[in-house]
Amino acid sequence: MITAGIDVGALTAKAVVLDFDTGRPLGRCLMPTGASPEQAGETALAGALEDAGLEADAIQASVATGYGRGAVQGVDWRITEISCHARGAWHLMPEARTVIDLGGQDAKAICLDEAGWPLDFEMNDRCAAGTGRFLEVMAAALDVQLEELGELAASANSAAALSSTCTVFAESEVISLLAENRDVAEIAAGLCETIAQRTMQMTNRLQVRPELVLCGGVALNAGVHRAMERALGMKIVVPPEPQLVGALGAAILAGERAG
Amino acid sequence: MEVGLTSTIPVEIILAAGHTPVDLNNIFVVSPQAAQLVRDAEAAGYPRNACSWVKGIYSTILQHDINTVVVVTQGDCSQMQAMIETLADHDIRFIPFAYPYDRDRAQVKEQMRRLIEALDSDWDAAVAVQERLRPLRAKIARLDEMTWREGTVTGYENHLYQVSCSDFTGDVERFEAEVDGLLQEAFGRTPRSYRARVGFVGVPPIYCNLYQCLEELGLHVAFNEIQRQFTMAPALECDLLTQYQCYTYPYDIFARLEDIATETANRKLEGIIHYVQSFCFRQIYDHILREALDCPVLALEGDRPGGLTGRDKLRLEAFAETLEARR
Ligand SMILES: Nc1ncnc2c1ncn2[C@@H]1O[C@H](COP(=O)(O)OP(=O)(O)OP(=O)(O)O)[C@@H](O)[C@H]1O
Ligand code: SF4
Ligand SMILES: [Mg+2]
Numbered sequence: 001m002i003t004a005g006i007d008v009g010a011l012t013a014k015a016v017v018l019d020f021d022t023g024r025p026l027g028r029c030l031m032p033t034g035a036s037p038e039q040a041g042e043t044a045l046a047g048a049l050e051d052a053g054l055e056a057d058a059i060q061a062s063v064a065t066g067y068g069r070g071a072v073q074g075v076d077w078r079i080t081e082i083s084c085h086a087r088g089a090w091h092l093m094p095e096a097r098t099v100i101d102l103g104g105q106d107a108k109a110i111c112l113d114e115a116g117w118p119l120d121f122e123m124n125d126r127c128a129a130g131t132g133r134f135l136e137v138m139a140a141a142l143d144v145q146l147e148e149l150g151e152l153a154a155s156a157n158s159a160a161a162l163s164s165t166c167t168v169f170a171e172s173e174v175i176s177l178l179a180e181n182r183d184v185a186e187i188a189a190g191l192c193e194t195i196a197q198r199t200m201q202m203t204n205r206l207q208v209r210p211e212l213v214l215c216g217g218v219a220l221n222a223g224v225h226r227a228m229e230r231a232l233g234m235k236i237v238v239p240p241e242p243q244l245v246g247a248l249g250a251a252i253l254a255g256e257r258a259g
Numbered sequence: 260m261e262v263g264l265t266s267t268i269p270v271e272i273i274l275a276a277g278h279t280p281v282d283l284n285n286i287f288v289v290s291p292q293a294a295q296l297v298r299d300a301e302a303a304g305y306p307r308n309a310c311s312w313v314k315g316i317y318s319t320i321l322q323h324d325i326n327t328v329v330v331v332t333q334g335d336c337s338q339m340q341a342m343i344e345t346l347a348d349h350d351i352r353f354i355p356f357a358y359p360y361d362r363d364r365a366q367v368k369e370q371m372r373r374l375i376e377a378l379d380s381d382w383d384a385a386v387a388v389q390e391r392l393r394p395l396r397a398k399i400a401r402l403d404e405m406t407w408r409e410g411t412v413t414g415y416e417n418h419l420y421q422v423s424c425s426d427f428t429g430d431v432e433r434f435e436a437e438v439d440g441l442l443q444e445a446f447g448r449t450p451r452s453y454r455a456r457v458g459f460v461g462v463p464p465i466y467c468n469l470y471q472c473l474e475e476l477g478l479h480v481a482f483n484e485i486q487r488q489f490t491m492a493p494a495l496e497c498d499l500l501t502q503y504q505c506y507t508y509p510y511d512i513f514a515r516l517e518d519i520a521t522e523t524a525n526r527k528l529e530g531i532i533h534y535v536q537s538f539c540f541r542q543i544y545d546h547i548l549r550e551a552l553d554c555p556v557l558a559l560e561g562d563r564p565g566g567l568t569g570r571d572k573l574r575l576e577a578f579a580e581t582l583e584a585r586r
Contacts, residue, residue: 067569067573079580080573080576080577080580081573081577082577082580082581083577083580083581083584117581117584117585118577118580118581118584119555119581119585120555120581121577121581123570123573123574205545205546205549
């Protein structure tokens with residue numbers, strides 16, 4: 001059976017076309033969500049189909065997820081990112097018992113049972129501090145590329161202490177640190193620390209057990225990855241395509257629901 | 260005379276004195292202008308980080324021209340105490356009522372005696388009112404049972420009728436007739452199917468559409484903790500004084516925990532939604548609750564009156580999926 005998972009996130013839309021029986025992804029697509037989640041979902045799916053060399057009628061079951069899931073037309077089911085990230089991470093790593101998804105706007109931590117079903121979860125509330133959007137704003141303030149932020153942080157001898165947890169205030173704090181001639185690498189390291197601390201606060205209520213899988217776009221940031229390993233005192237696995245984990249999970253759930 | 264109340268108190272005493280009890284929380288939260296009432300309080304100087312219930316009640320007192328208010332000064336919260344102090348310049352009579360932390364019998368009795376004195380009421384008359392209310396409270400208990408045992412009363416109806424027991428909407432006879440009507444109608448219903456059974460614990464929600472959203476998600480609310488406490492139904496056979504000693508809400512968390520654990524088992528609840536109000540000290544209890552219960556607990560935080568935010572809905576939907584997957 002060929003299935004599709006479409007994950008329309010706050011910043012990016014992702015689609016995965018899956019050969020459900022072998023568990024092998026046939027095509028994938030990643031693009032900015034833009035102003036229309038409906039359009040983004042459609043375009044992402046078309047992109048994944050093209051990547052797979054398949055026509056739309058090849059899809060036998062589909063699931064939409066992400067904050068824009070309600071806007072995506074023509075899917076069989078709509079399931080939250082929590083369930084989809086859990087399924088996707090567990091598929092890639094059946095030993096996974098904790099999944100942390102750091103996306104553009106949301107951070108989520110999910111505890112899984114042996115069968116990969118979510119037992120408990122936590123989300124950041126009401127604030128984008130500690131998510132990808134926060135890092136984007138900060139990279140701009142530091143005048144470095146987002147992709148370089150992680151390596152830059154790794155090169156620092158120490159991390160600048162940032163007291164504020166709010167995106168807006170943290171930005172002004174960064175600007176004052178720059179004005180004090182603080183090393184950019186140290187500020188970058190401080191930002192990664194902040195993300196790790198925020199994520200820790202969120203996971204405090206949960207029982208974080210290994211293996212721990214980190215996904216979502218922020219998982220691509222090596223500085224955050226390392227800071228989180230230090231904060232949690234635990235090895236953290238980042239799958240090869242961390243941003244696609246939710247869409248992959250959605251495609252798997254589509255196959256499971258279709259039976 | 261209308262007597263406002265900021266939280267559940269021995270309503271029998273107000274009724275025995277021939278007055279009309281008015282739970283200010285209920286008036287505030289059902290008002291179509293609820294959000295404006297909160298903004299009015301802020302315009303009057305209330306800080307952003309004060310509880311919206313307190314701000315709403317402040318504005319409600321002024322808008323409804325209520326001039327006698329029983330204020331729970333201990334056992335509810337100190338923000339209410341500060342609220343009445345901001346109204347010191349108005350011609351409003353405040354009657355304090357303090358639940359003692361250790362539920363000491365003599366102290367509860369003394370508080371009730373002082374309330375009787377303040378309202379020119381009478382102990383025996385209050386006991387007579389308690390007798391009058393007993394069959395009504397029993398009907399509410401039946402309604403609660405029909406919610407969890409039979410599934411013929413919805414979680415929303417359960418919430419609405421139980422939460423109304425703090426003041427019986429000001430008119431005991433009319434309220435009882437409404438309860439009778441609902442019971443009769445519900446007897447003829449077939450129970451609805453659902454994805455999972457949940458309990459609602461914590462202070463009543465400030466949201467207007469929470470129960471509707473839960474129903475749409477297929478979550479059957481088979482337990483409303485504090486609302487059930489307001490009905491005094493768990494102490495149906497007790498004397499008046501004991502009734503207000505058994506009431507769990509104003510004392511420590513431990514009796515509440517016991518009540519929640521017992522009902523979670525009884526009612527076969529699969530998950531608990533712990534509602535917390537922004538800027539409320541009761542948020543700290545979330546931690547104790549999680550440790551004590553062995554079913555999944557979702558903390559839901561409400562700030563201003565109105566509908567659930569997209570984020571709240573996502574959390575609830577994911578919670579429903581989690582509970583369904585555990586089945
Ligand atoms: N190469 C990269 N290096 C570092 N960070 C990256 C890279 N690519 C993306 N990101 C981060 O990933 C974020 C987007 O993540 P993702 O695509 O998972 O978000 P989303 O699913 O749209 O958001 P949400 O899940 O909150 O709705 C960006 O804000 C950015 O910080
Ligand atoms: S919700 Fe909390 S802070 Fe608000 S009035 Fe009630 S007890 Fe006080
Ligand atoms: Mg996402």
